[in-house]
Amino acid sequence: MIKKNYNRNSINTDKRIVYSCQVENTSVQDISDQWVYIIPISGLILTNDINNEFIINRVTFITVKKLIRVRKRFGIRKKISELRSDRTFDLFFNPLEPTVAIVRHGGKPSEITTKVTRLVIEALEILATSQLGYSKRRFNSFPSVLDVRVSSMKYLCLSENNDSSLISKNLVGKIGILVLDEEWKNWQKKFFFLDLIRIINKKLQVDDLWRINLYRAARLIGQSLSSNNIAYSFLLNMIAIEALLTKQYDKYREELPNRIEAFIGWVGYWDESNYKDQINNLYTKRCQYVHDGNESNIEIKDLLFTDDIIFNMLVNIIRHINLFKRKEDIISFAEKVSAEHLLGIVGRKSKIRPKTLSFFNRMYTDEDYKKI
Numbered sequence: 001m002i003k004k005n006y007n008r009n010s011i012n013t014d015k016r017i018v019y020s021c022q023v024e025n026t027s028v029q030d031i032s033d034q035w036v037y038i039i040p041i042s043g044l045i046l047t048n049d050i051n052n053e054f055i056i057n058r059v060t061f062i063t064v065k066k067l068i069r070v071r072k073r074f075g076i077r078k079k080i081s082e083l084r085s086d087r088t089f090d091l092f093f094n095p096l097e098p099t100v101a102i103v104r105h106g107g108k109p110s111e112i113t114t115k116v117t118r119l120v121i122e123a124l125e126i127l128a129t130s131q132l133g134y135s136k137r138r139f140n141s142f143p144s145v146l147d148v149r150v151s152s153m154k155y156l157c158l159s160e161n162n163d164s165s166l167i168s169k170n171l172v173g174k175i176g177i178l179v180l181d182e183e184w185k186n187w188q189k190k191f192f193f194l195d196l197i198r199i200i201n202k203k204l205q206v207d208d209l210w211r212i213n214l215y216r217a218a219r220l221i222g223q224s225l226s227s228n229n230i231a232y233s234f235l236l237n238m239i240a241i242e243a244l245l246t247k248q249y250d251k252y253r254e255e256l257p258n259r260i261e262a263f264i265g266w267v268g269y270w271d272e273s274n275y276k277d278q279i280n281n282l283y284t285k286r287c288q289y290v291h292d293g294n295e296s297n298i299e300i301k302d303l304l305f306t307d308d309i310i311f312n313m314l315v316n317i318i319r320h321i322n323l324f325k326r327k328e329d330i331i332s333f334a335e336k337v338s339a340e341h342l343l344g345i346v347g348r349k350s351k352i353r354p355k356t357l358s359f360f361n362r363m364y365t366d367e368d369y370k371k372i
Contacts, residue, residue, distance in 0.1 A: 029110040036075050036104050037116045038067075040097040041124070044143035049182040057200055057215075059123035060102045067100065074102050101145070120145055125222035126200065130193040131178065132221060133311045133360065136368055137304065141178035142226040192318035199321070207326035217243040221310060230303055231295035237306035238286040244313055245330060253283050255334075260309060262334035263316045266347045267359040282306060300369050308362050316357050323354065 041061060046052050052066040060074070068080045084093045101120045105112050124143045131140045154169035188194045198204040200215055217240045224236035245259040246252055257276045264270060282302055288294040317324050324330050336352045345351065 030108050032106075032108050034075065034104065034106045035109060035112070036102065037113075037120075038076075039101040039103070039117070039120050039145055041099045041101055041120075042097055042144055042146070043141050043177055044099045044124075044127070045177050045179045045181075046099055047179065047181040049185050050180045054127070054180060055201065056123040056126055056197060057119065058103060059120050061099060061123070061127070062102060063098055064096060064100060065098075067102070075104060117145065122219055125219040125226070126197075126215070127178070128222035128226045129196070129218045130184070130188060131225050132193075132307065132314070133191060133362070134184065134187055135176075136362075136364075137225065137307065138368060139176055140225050141176040143178050144226075192314045195318045195321065196314070199318075204321065205325075206321060210324075210326045213243060213327060230300055231289060231298045234298050234303045234306060235286065235289055237303065237310055238282065240310055241306065241313065244310075244317070244327075245334075247327065247331065253280060256283060258338055259330065259334040260313070262337040262353070263357060264312050264359050265337070266350065266353060266357065269359070269361065278305060279309075304362070304364060304368070308360075311362075312359055315360065319356070319358070320354055 044061065046054060046061060046063050052063040054061045062070075064080070067074075067076075071080055083089050101123070103116045103119055105116050124145070127143055128141070152169055155167070157166040157168075159165065195204060196214065196218060199206055199211055200218070202211070206214075220236045220240040220243065224233040224240070227233045227236070241256065241260075242252060246255055257279045260279060261270065261276065264275075269275065282305065285297050285302060288297060317330065324333070333352065337350060340346070340350055340352055
């Protein structure tokens with residue numbers, strides 16, 4: 001078994017203002033054809049280290065500079081320079097984000113645009129999942145089709161007893177840019193994300209239902225990591241954990257700790273930090289929020305703990321995907337580990353757990369608990 005500490009921070013405070021306008025032609029909207037959608041993406045930078053391109057499912061993220069060279073590959077008939085010079089497209093190209101998403105789709109724009117946009121948004125949610133473990137939550141980015149990642153909030157604070165006052169204007173939101181560079185690429189190679197993309201892109205074979213399950217869980221995690229709402233992010237994490245580890249009609253309160261324990265119960269933290277009770281406590285808070293709308297008990301530490309649980313689950317599942325080609329394999333694995341416990345075989349003595357299972361413990365600071 002491998003136990004490691006991991007810690008990585010990054011932030012980019014680039015604050016650009018982008019204006020966009022959509023020009024509609026109702027007659028074109030209803031023409032059935034093969035269409036190439038070019039959608040600008042904010043909060044995302046691609047670099048030479050990943051060949052200026054990244055594919056998730058049917059969506060290709062690509063730099064505009066590279067698109068200029070390879071536009072024929074995507075069925076774009078005219079040169080980008082010609083499109084730029086056409087005054088019809090002036091508001092689209094000037095200015096333009098350095099990264100765009102390309103989707104090719106047949107049909108009528110009036111009928112397929114919503115679907116295409118959804119494909120891009122889902123791909124961005126999955127891409128945001130690459131931040132899990134890579135950067136601390138307070139530094140996370142929000143790659144988006146919209147330029148609404150950051151807004152400003154101002155306030156005036158006045159003393160009731162004297163002339164003391166405080167005025168402030170703060171940026172609120174995900175300020176950082178997700179940069180897919182050499183550091184990002186090398187880090188992802190060591191953990192789960194690149195193989196997760198191979199599964200989603202059908203380059204790594206698993207059961208079809210399990211692929212869909214992993215796709216959905218990745219979207220939930222990406223949504224969580226991109227949000228500033230602590231309770232909402234916590235709930236998304238809990239749903240993702242349940243999606244990965246449970247099946248319909250399970251007794252979740254009993255099964256969640258058992259299935260998580262199967263993967264990380266061998267590490268000393270499990271008993272020292274009383275992980276089983278912590279997980280039960282998380283589930284109680286999840287139920288209070290879902291059934292009563294009570295989010296008052298959900299704390300930042302709960303959210304960060306679910307981040308760590310999900311990270312370790314994904315690393316161990318994806319690294320051992322040959323053992324876990326379907327969700328039923330995870331359930332069977334957890335049942336066998338539980339059976340070992342009844343025989344007094346616990347911790348590192350397990351014959352069922354692969355010796356290559358890992359546990360990564362995130363080190364948090366006081367700032368991490370204040371600035372999410």
